[in-house]
Every structure is written in C-alpha cells, then in structure tokens.
Amino acid sequence: MMALKNEIGAEILKAIRAPEFIAPTLLMPCAFYALFSLVFNNSTNNSLYLLATYGVFAAMGPAIFGFGIGIATERDRGWLQLKQIAPTPAYYYIAAKLVTTMLFAACALMPIYLIAGFASDITLTQSNWVSLFAVHISSAIPFALIGLSLGLMFSTNGAIAVSNIIFLSLAIFGGLWVPAFVFSSWMQTLALFTPSYHLAELALSTVNATGEYTPITNLLTITMMSILLTVLAIWAWSKGH
Amino acid sequence: MKPTALISKNLQLNYNNYSNNYSKNKGDSKALNGLSLTVPEGGITAILGSNGAGKTTFIKCALGLLQTNSGSLQVLGQPAGGKRLKQHVGAMMQGADLPDLLSAREHLTLVCSYYQNASPIAQLIEQCGLSDFVDKRYKTLSDGQKRRVQFAAAIAGRPKLIFLDEPTTGLDLKARQILWNTIRNLSQNGSTVILTTHYLADADALADHTIVINKGKTIAQGTTDNVRNIASGTVIRCQTYISQRTIKSLPTVKSVNTSGRLIDILCNDSNTTLKMLLELDPHLSDLTVSTPSLDQAFEQLLNNCSTTQGLTQ
Numbered sequence: 016m017m018a019l020k021n022e023i024g025a026e027i028l029k030a031i032r033a034p035e036f037i038a039p040t041l042l043m044p045c046a047f048y049a050l051f052s053l054v055f056n057n058s059t060n061n062s063l064y065l066l067a068t069y070g071v072f073a074a075m076g077p078a079i080f081g082f083g084i085g086i087a088t089e090r091d092r093g094w095l096q097l098k099q100i101a102p103t104p105a106y107y108y109i110a111a112k113l114v115t116t117m118l119f120a121a122c123a124l125m126p127i128y129l130i131a132g133f134a135s136d137i138t139l140t141q142s143n144w145v146s147l148f149a150v151h152i153s154s155a156i157p158f159a160l161i162g163l164s165l166g167l168m169f170s171t172n173g174a175i176a177v178s179n180i181i182f183l184s185l186a187i188f189g190g191l192w193v194p195a196f197v198f199s200s201w202m203q204t205l206a207l208f209t210p211s212y213h214l215a216e217l218a219l220s221t222v223n224a225t226g227e228y229t230p231i232t233n234l235l236t237i238t239m240m241s242i243l244l245t246v247l248a249i250w251a252w253s254k255g256h
Numbered sequence: 257m258k259p260t261a262l263i264s265k266n267l268q269l270n271y272n273n274y275s276n277n278y279s280k281n282k283g284d285s286k287a288l289n290g291l292s293l294t295v296p297e298g299g300i301t302a303i304l305g306s307n308g309a310g311k312t313t314f315i316k317c318a319l320g321l322l323q324t325n326s327g328s329l330q331v332l333g334q335p336a337g338g339k340r341l342k343q344h345v346g347a348m349m350q351g352a353d354l355p356d357l358l359s360a361r362e363h364l365t366l367v368c369s370y371y372q373n374a375s376p377i378a379q380l381i382e383q384c385g386l387s388d389f390v391d392k393r394y395k396t397l398s399d400g401q402k403r404r405v406q407f408a409a410a411i412a413g414r415p416k417l418i419f420l421d422e423p424t425t426g427l428d429l430k431a432r433q434i435l436w437n438t439i440r441n442l443s444q445n446g447s448t449v450i451l452t453t454h455y456l457a458d459a460d461a462l463a464d465h466t467i468v469i470n471k472g473k474t475i476a477q478g479t480t481d482n483v484r485n486i487a488s489g490t491v492i493r494c495q496t497y498i499s500q501r502t503i504k505s506l507p508t509v510k511s512v513n514t515s516g517r518l519i520d521i522l523c524n525d526s527n528t529t530l531k532m533l534l535e536l537d538p539h540l541s542d543l544t545v546s547t548p549s550l551d552q553a554f555e556q557l558l559n560n561c562s563t564t565q566g567l568t569q
Contacts, residue, residue: 017369018366018369018370020369021365021366021369022366024366025355025358025362025366028357028358028362029355029357029358032357032393033357089355092352092353092354092355093349093351093352093353094352094353094354094355096321096349096352097347097349097352097354097409099320099321100319100320100321100342100345100347101342101367101370102339102342102343102370102371102413103370
C-alpha cells in the first residue's frame with residue numbers, strides 16, 4: 016500500500032508542477048460556465064442544463080489530457096518500461112493517475128458549483144448536489160479510459176493532436192456546450208455514441224431535468240462503453256508491452 | 257560447476273516482433289539469431305557488441321519486456337519476466353528516463369517503496385553521489401546527473417541481479433569513477449552485474465567476464481582475460497609518416513588503427529615489424545610495445561566473426 020500511496024503522491028506532484036496542464040483543465044470549464052450561465056443566460060432551466068453539462072465538461076479535461084498526454088509522454092521517455100520491470104502491479108500506476116484525475120476534476124468542479132450556488136438562480140437540495148457531484152466525478156472514468164488508450168497508442172505529439180480532436184468532438188457532439196436537441200438529425204444520432212451525451216443526460220436527471228432517455232438506459236450505455244474502452248486500453252497496453 | 261545467474265539458449269527474435277523500422281532499415285530479419293550465453297553468479301559481466309548487435313534487445317528479453325520467438329532464457333533460475341523475479345532484478349535502461357517534474361529524492365522515495373528490501377534513501381544518495389542535487393527537479397539536472405539518479409533507482413531494491421545498459425554514457429570522469437566504485441561494491445556485496453557498454457575501457461576495468469555478441473549471436477564469451485587474449489599478437493604504438501596502406505601491406509601486420517597523432521599496429525611478430533618500420537621511417541617516434549587491449553580483441557573478433565569460433569569457458 017505504501018507504493019500506491021507514493022505513486023498517488025508522485026502523480027499529484029507531477030500534475031501541480033505542470034501549469035500548462037492546470038491552467039486549461041481547471042480554469043477553462045469554470046470560465047466558460049461563468050460566461051454562458053451568468054452573461055448569456057436568461058432562464059433557470061438553462062442554468063440547470065449548463066450546470067449539469069459543464070460539470071461533465073470539467074471532468075473530461077483532466078481525464079483525457081491527464082491520461083492521454085501524460086501517459087504518451089512517459090511511454091515515449093521509457094518510464095513505462097521501468098514501471099513494467101518494477102515489482103508493483105501495473106494497475107497501481109493507472110490507479111494513481113485515476114485518483115489524481117478525479118482530484119483535479121473535483122478541483123475543476125468546485126468553482127462551477129460555487130458560481131451555480133451563489134451567483135445564479137439555481138436552487139438544489141443537498142441530495143441533488145451530492146448526486147450531481149457523484150455523476151460528475153464518476154464521469155472522469157470513461158474519459159480516463161479514452162485517455163489511457165490514446166496515451167498507449169500514440170506518441171506524445173500524436174496524443175496531443177488526437178486528444179484535442181476527441182476532447183472537442185465529445186464536448187460538441189455530446190451536447191455539453193449546446194443541447195443535442197438543437198442538432199441536425201445526423202448529429203443527434205452521432206451524439207448517442209458519445210459517453211459525454213449519456214453522462215450529461217445522467218447529470219441532468221440528478222437535478223430533476225428530463226432527458227431523452229431514462230437514467231438506467233444512460234447508465235447501461237455508459238457501462239457498455241466503459242467495458243469496450245477497458246478492452247481497448249488492455250489491448251493497447253499489451254501491444255505496447 | 258559455478259552457479260549461474262542467467263542462461264540463454266538459442267534465443268531467436270525477429271525484428272518485426274517489436275519494430276517495423278528495424279526490419280526496414282537493416283535488411284536482417286532477426287534481432288537475436290540463436291543467442292546462447294551464460295552469466296555466472298556474482299561478479300561483473302560485460303556484454304560487448306557494436307550498435308545493433310542485440311545487446312539492448314537481449315536485456316529487454318531478460319527483463320521480460322520482449323518475448324522471444326524461440327529458445328530458452330532463465331534468470332536466477334526462473335523463466336525471464338516472471339513476477340517473483342522482479343523483487344530481485346534491477347535495471348538501468350538506455351533511453352528509459354524518469355519523469356521531469358520530480359526531484360531525485362522524490363524518485364527514490366517512490367522507487368524504494370516498490371521493493372520489500374529497499375536500501376535506505378540516505379544510503380543511496382551517498383552511494384551514488386547525489387547529495388549536491390538530490391532536491392532539484394530532474395529536468396534541471398545535467399545528463400550525467402540524470403544517469404546517476406537512474407543508477408540509484410536501479411539499485412534501490414538491493415537487486416541480486418542488475419542490468420546496466422550503457423551506464424556510463426554522458427558521465428564525466430569523476431562521475432564515471434563513482435559509478436565504477438559503486439558497481440564494484442555491488443558486486444562485492446554479492447550482486448551479479450551485467451553491463452553493456454560502448455566504452456571498452458569500462459569493460460576492461462570492471463568486468464570479470466566478457467561476452468561479445470554480433471548480429472544477434474554470441475561470438476565469444478569467457479573471462480575478460482581470455483577474451484582479451486583472443487587478439488593474439490602485439491600492439492606497436494608509434495608516430496610515423498608511413499601511410500596506413502603501406503603499414504597494412506607489411507606481411508606481419510594484422511590491423512592498423514589511428515589514435516590521434518599515434519598509430520596502433522597489431523602484428524604477429526613485433527621484432528620483425530619494428531625492423532621493417534624503422535627501415536621505412538628512421539625517425540619513427542613515441543614508440544611503445546604492448547599486449548592487445550580489449551578494444552583490439554573486440555575489433556579483431558568483429559573482423560573475424562564469420563570464422564571465429566566462440567571461446568567459451
């Protein structure tokens with residue numbers, strides 16, 4: 016357990032010492048949320064929608080970039096090779112990265128919640144906040160699996176490029192910035208295949224907003240996607256090994 | 257019979273198993289081509305070979321990072337890459353770097369926590385000469401300092417067997433001496449050290465045993481003295497204006513190499529060769545006559561590898 020604790024400590028240190036990682040992943044979602052919920056917003060329904068979807072967006076950044084680019088860089092530099100020959104199990108390294116990602120996702124969520132709670136017209140019960148936080152923080156898991164696969168399959172430069180494309184695609188097609196129901200029909204169909212869409216729907220259900228699908232359908236879809244992404248990550252790990 | 261730390265028998269590994277670039281660049285299809293070698297327990301064994309000979313590939317196989325196509329590889333009596341082995345094996349890999357944003361102390365704290373029987377961090381810092389920069393971030397260190405941190409990480413678990421892949425690359429003379437002393441201490445404390453190096457002086461100074469590989473095959477192995485003695489003859493070193501071509505044409509001369517302003521002549525018969533050289537250049541100067549170094553043995557082995565029979569002991 017000491018190895019896992021030190022691994023988590025090392026990951027947190029690496030993350031907080033990289034301002035190029037912290038600034039966009041922590042500040043951008045909060046800045047976007049403040050802009051769209053306070054400046055361009057005139058309805059409580061919109062406020063709830065934005066809180067639910069921007070929370071997913073906030074968790075997505077640390078997960079995709081922290082895993083994707085972080086792992087690609089460390090793999091390129093040979094650090095993963097040293098991990099593979101070390102006696103600790105490989106999942107310690109992944110688990111430490113996941114804990115760090117969730118910690119940073121929580122840090123990215125807090126200012127959004129503070130703005131929503133104190134500066135907007137949203138009123139939520141304590142249990143609403145808790146369920147919303149649980150969905151938001153858990154949404155880091157499928158995104159982290161995407162990041163892990165990217166990090167294991169691409170070089171650093173490749174991972175930067177592909178992570179950005181995937182990050183933006185998931186945000187746009189998942190309806191995190193603009194609701195999916197205003198999309199054209201083919202975009203709405205595409206949205207169904209993104210975890211971001213189902214996570215946003217799940218988050219909306221926690222704040223009593225109705226989505227297109229039932230929460231159980233969203234949950235099952237996300238679970239299926241996470242299983243597929245886990246298989247992809249395992250394949251990428253064994254291929255790299 | 258002396259116990260062995262590592263035995264490989266007839267290892268075969270195709271390039272396309274792990275790198276398409278290799279097969280495209282080299283024309284050869286095999287990274288390891290029937291490699292067989294034995295590393296005795298204890299002591300220091302050097303694996304020598306030119307670039308692309310298969311040294312690093314072999315180490316990766318021994319560490320379980322690459323799977324061979326055929327052959328057997330036993331490390332400390334167990335199949336290579338086994339989980340139980342990992343507590344007892346350390347490695348400093350060429351091209352395997354540590355993350356930039358942690359200090360040397362933080363790296364060692366992390367790596368030591370992987371092992372059940374890790375060295376105290378203070379001891380590692382002193383042993384590897386890290387005290388001047390132990391709290392600086394890794395990215396701010398010089399290449400030589402980085403190598404020392406990597407070395408400390410490799411020995412953190414007090415390994416029974418340690419692989420050092422080109423350990424002295426990028427080190428200055430002082431750091432090299434510190435590393436040599438640490439490697440000797442490790443060996444004296446019972447660890448088996450396997451090192452690959454381009455610096456034959458390292459092998460000459462450190463290694464009890466030497467293995468020479470070429471194109472994925474062992475071409476010589478034995479005690480370092482025995483391998484050195486493969487280069488029969490004498491080395492004449494001198495300064496002369498005679499052209500290399502003329503010297504090479506002398507009947508007793510086996511090979512000629514320049515070393516700065518001096519020229520090294522490996523010959524069968526030093527007296528006859530010297531007489532001929534003095535006839536051609538009466539002003540020949542800075543003359544020394546010696547037995548061949550490991551460098552010369554290595555070069556001779558590579559030149560003759562198609563015909564040389566491996567010396568095994």
